[in-house]
Amino acid sequence: MEQLSDEDLDHTDGGEEDSDKEDQDLDKMFGAWLGELDKLTQSLDDGRPETVQKAPQKAPLRQETNMANFCNRFSMYNINEALNKGGEGVDLDSLMADLCSIEQELSTIGKPNSGKNRLGVPGDAKLRQKPPAGRGTKGHGGAGGSGGGTSSSGGTRRPLASNLDDITAQLEQASLSMDEAGRQSSHSLASSVGTVSEHAVRSISQSSWSSVNSASASSMDSLDSYLRPSEQDGATPTPQGSNQGPPGSTEVGQPVKNKHHCKYNPEREREREREMHSYLDWETSLILQNIAGKPSHLLTKEEQVAKKKAEKIRVALEKIKEAQVKKLVIRVHLSDESSKTMMVDERQTVRQVLDSLLDKSHCGYSPDWSLVETINELQMERIFEDHENLVDSLLNWTRDSQNRLMFIERIEKYALFKNPQNYLLGRKETCEMADRNKEALLEECFCGSSVSVPEMEGVLWLKEDGKKSWKKRYFLLRASGIYYVPKGKAKASRDLVCFLQLDHVNVYYGQDYRSKYKAPTDYCLALKHPQIQKKSQYIKYLCCDDVRTLHQWINGIRIAKYGKTLYVNYQEAMKRTEAAYDWSSLSSSSIKSGSSSSSLPESQSTHCSSDSGVAVSENNLSGHSRSQSQVSSIFSEAWKRGTQDEVPPVLTPSPYPVTCLY
């Protein structure tokens, strides 16, 4: 493929093109693994187990990538890992389902690119969405596309302008007609991608150094890359040189793609001139500038058209962003030692994941259902807060992590709000309180202009660094952190010594530290940066005299750290619980949670999804996809709880996020 050869040439000029190239690298790696996986599943379906061996063979690949490129390494590893555990059919299938649905999304975005080639062929978009099966026709479709493009490439500005509408239209169409798109043959997919993988192997080893910064390129890059698809050609003196693919490359679509790129060279020059408006045409952008600030009713027809166009573009951009969301396939363990595999995207909060788990597992809608992170190596666990981002938290795990994600009912989660008098009043003894007063107390504590942190103070045991000995200290909790009273001082604020500030640490329940660290009691808590996963002097261990004190401290720290958010979480959870008893409202509430997830935090999307952005066009060109009906059946299958013999969880060594995809 010519992009590979671009790369070869790129090596000489270095510098500017780096990020592009890396994206391509990743892109290919991604494609490669997708391909591998696909092949694998197919062979699994066929009942030929020897292909399973293939994945481990590829394993050394990941060492080629840079250490710092953690995310990519992570994702590759996990795919690999998943394959190794291929024995569990359901898991692999559901994994496949997830992958396919990602693929689906990827090809959805990719389409506009090809749409660009087929200007003036209105029916073409639909045509493409139900291509006939088989690889021959695949190539054919691509060729047709480029032919259409050639016919219109002589045009002036119009192509670009209408291209916009085209993109928007296609995006909309594509997202609506996922099923249709899904009917593409998976056979052609597997083979074409398989060849890509070989290229990827080479390109990675050749240019692993350049893959360093790719992860953080903005997601917008990808838009850019497909709006100006000939960008890479700039570094290629002779586009024809791109035919120097690696020997043995049997990619069917290859010549087509070359054509497609060559064709764009003349167009490119003009594009450069219009760089300022490279996705809005000249008139439109001029009009937009003129009407900025004008009330809408004063706009002329033309201006309104321009505005609509701009709006469409915005929608298109959003859809693209949407499709580039990072996804993670996770395994969630249940208390009965079974497990579920599911896919979460990076925008989902713990609450949303819990909601979808609750919807599917029919276990009642108690607000106490929690996602619990257990770190076996450190013998600690933490209930994820509802507002936290699950993917972010899980990405802190190492690739060989023994950590588990549990889905269980934990009364500790919201005990604070059910009996606030036991946590907020700093009392030593448990007591009862009228509901009315509880509400007032919560209101007072959480709804004022600032949250009042419960006045926790008292003697706790502190584990000495690197030793299994514990010292008594008088600790105090303040909104600004945890303090202790130095020896020989009174506990006046000014004399307190700061033990920890809470911005960067999370609080964990320690498990059985009595035997592990010779703790004086079983009621231990630990404070650490979420990224720390192994024994470290940066983890602080505290031990309380009784369980009540332990819970009070942990909840106090949660309040100091999260403030009102905690209360909002609880109210949300309660709302959810109440809604669940009203079956008619159930569906609407789940719709709600779905729609809320579409407002994605910008910073995340701009940082994580670049790779997929480029992968998009690549995948699209190779055109692989998978039957949607098949996908959905597999996916729903995955939701049935595995029977006991299928999943022996106690012995399963690595039950963690199985896959991370971008």
Next chain:
Amino acid sequence: LFLSPSISLSLSMAAWDLSVAVEDLGTDAPPITVSVTSDLHIGGVILKLVEKSQVKRDWSDHALWWEQKQQWLLRTAWTLEKCGIQADAGLIFMPQHKPLRLGLPNGLNLRLRVCFSGPVFRTVLGICKMLNIRRPEELSLLRPVEEKKRKKVRDLSEELYDLTEVPLTSVSRPCLYNGMPAHFADSPKTEKVYKMLSVSQPAPAPEAIAKLYRPASVVDKAHIHSRWLDSSRSLMEQGVQENDRLWLRFKYYCFHDLEPKYDAVRLTQMYEQARWAILLEDIDCTEEEMLLFGAIQYHINKLSLSEPQTMTSSPAMDDLDSALQCLEVKLDGANSSPQDMLENLTAPELNDYLKIFRPKRLTLKGYKQYWFKFKDASISYYKSKEESLGEPIQQINLKGCEAAPDVNVAGQKFCIKLLIPAPEGMNEVYLRCENEEQYSSWMAACRLASKGKSLADSSFQSEVQSIRSFLAMQQTNPNTHTDDSMSINTHSLVSPRYSKKYKAKQLTPRILEAYQNVAQLSLTDALLRFLQIWQALPDFGISLVVVRFKGSRKDEVLGITPNRLIRIDLGVGEVVKTWRYNNMRQWNVNWDIRQVAIEFDGNVNIAFSCVTADCKIVHEFIGGYIFMSTRSREQSDTLNEELFHKLTGGHEAL
């Protein structure tokens, strides 16, 4: 007092002379004598008085003050007889509104015309309306602390801004003109005063702080609260004279419905009160908290000087048109985004020779020089510039790291201390820069990266700027005081205790460190953050009074807070017991023996007499807080004055 109608009728026949001093004629002028009968009502007396004075002017604000009994005769329909006035009553005819010197929380002294005849609660309402402070019920007046070295202090503290000429508006909410109430927009002079009210004042000199009165003990703090005026009586009745000095302060520490859009003055004054409480050690805090307070103060000072318009020109998207405009601008922005994309492709980088040091390594080698490249959110380094196209020696992803300065400007040391989280723990890395320029941009990049932002982020330049300006601050010699805003002495940002404890050289870097976390806040957000941290202090909102509990033999301290009462041991300073208002059944004051008795749920009864403050003050505090807690439920803006007096008035109100 109550005579039978027949007798009063007979008495009323007899006319007698009543002499009334008219204040406006001067103290030397003889009192005017009018002939009255006992059944003449007060309004009639005033009418006669005005006629006889032969002065033509607006007398509408005037009323009769009964000097002897220290009370106003405001019910004009009452007869002299009903008021109990006889010929020997020394009455004074005087205006109800008189100038008062008012000390504001920010130290500004205003001279303005206030009501001397209505209850202080009313007077405060008037003052707040004039100054454009919402929620006036949270404020009150108190007598200032007598300054012992009065002579010395006088010259620097007595700058007075006269607002007596400013007409009082009768509109309930003053209309804004040019971002300020219309009555301030009349003259440049008053405009200037309004600006001083709504923008926080520059940091005082550390010497000035050290000279100001600081409460040294719990008892001292308790004494402050004996100075509050009685809300249910008038200024005159409490012995306040024309041109006397009083302080206006936030008295009840529950700030309802704080809305930066409308509350420019309120927010600023609240911040100033908080700042002074911290600087004068009225409220205790830890070192870390003090440094953070210092950092936010510095930030606020800087912003107040550079963008005085921020408070008023907050983006108010009131109408659809402006919202639409905003959208179009955004689209316009999207319009140029391919440009941004292009820039992103060639993402901004920093490239330079820096020195690195990893203290964790066992080898003793110090800083080593490498070619560093900062791109996106990670640092990579190479042996030399020439090798920067190849594989880096190491690449460090800074997302989630902590970046702390290790800077000594005088010693030309510009280090960045990075604490980078990894599964194995935190990795410590030091980067040493050559000069300020280099340091500013690399530090800014590290700060952004730690938050997961790249160099392309729009805040990069402002981050660089703020680091630079802080460095500049360190450079200036603290002995040469200039007006330049950047040369603020860090000692003026912390209380004298920390001024003494640390040299500027030690203090500045630590404030700088705390400053990094707040440098990006807008002025309003910074003010709110300051207040928020203040409110989160454990000692926040506790007003202390020394009391003697019934049955106890020693003095103890009662802390009155927005939600509870605290019994504190005077000796140890330890909390003995807390009672929450939620559990309170009733409270009574026995005005004869000056004792407060409170009954809580579950048959808990307490009673105490007040030592440092009058029991009316304690009563008013408790009633006031209960009044404040009723506000949130009825979401209306109208102030239930009657309820306030009912809860706080005591026997006078009945």
